[in-house]
Amino acid sequence: MSWKIGAALLVCFAGFSLLAGDARGQAIGATATVESAAQIAGMEAKLADWPQLARYRAANAALPRAAKGEDRVVFFGASMTEFWGKNGTKFFPGKPYVNRGISGQTTAQMVVRFRQDVIDLHPKAVVILAGTNDVAGNTGPMTPEMTENNWRSMADLAKANGIRVVFASITPSTDFWWHKGLRPAEKIRALNAWLKGYCASHGLTYLDYYSALTDEEGGMKKEFTVDGVHASAKGYAVMEPLAQTAIDKALAK
Helix, strand or coil, rough: CCCHHHHHHHHHHHHHHHHHHHHHHHHHHHHHHHHHHHHHHHHHHHHHHHCCCCHHHHHHHCCCCCCCCCCEEEEECHHHHHHHCCCCCCCCCCCCCCEEEECCCCCCHHHHHHHHHHHHHHCCCEEEECCHHHHHCEEEEHHHHHHHHHHHHHHHHHHHHHCCEECCCCCCCCCEEEEECCCCCCCCHHHHHHHHHHHHHHHCEEEHHHHHHHHCCCCCHHEEECCCEECCCCHHHHHHHHHHHHHHHHHHH
């Protein structure tokens, strides 16, 4: 092969490579554009309704007023609350309990929707389970004091409206699959210790899920979880009687 032919072949090969590379680049660019558009749309939706007040607005409007003598209880929280009653689990059959959990929410978001999704439903008691997503930083970095202040705000709002308060411990975890590397176990223990003390000093009911679900490392026992963070049907089966005992205690005060 002469050097002229070889050079020509190299030029052709380079040309095809550039064309192929350009096509791949365009395809990647198009995919990135679609993904970016979806991300932007998602962010715009969150900004338009950051606390997700629209989520239960229609359900709240359709909910009849609690009957005389009815012990209505609102379960208020994030995914551990929302998922209760799904995936083969039952949410307190026969009880006048209302589930107002929204997956992924932090205590900051919950404070904003507390009036709409708790107070305006006129329950006798509220079971608040929150804090996992604060530790995970779902709405930005949060200090323990920020979580504690949001707990205080929800307790104040409930007490001002004659609603008994049950605070559930944050459930155990050693890692969050959506935000790895945070090592949350010790942070969860510390927040739970503060919450237990706060309940004791303010006449509130403390619901200890943590002790029943945790292993030696501060994670959730494998038989009680589906992903290291959320409860399995067996996990909810452990939680249900604990919750009912705490509700009975709160209503008896």
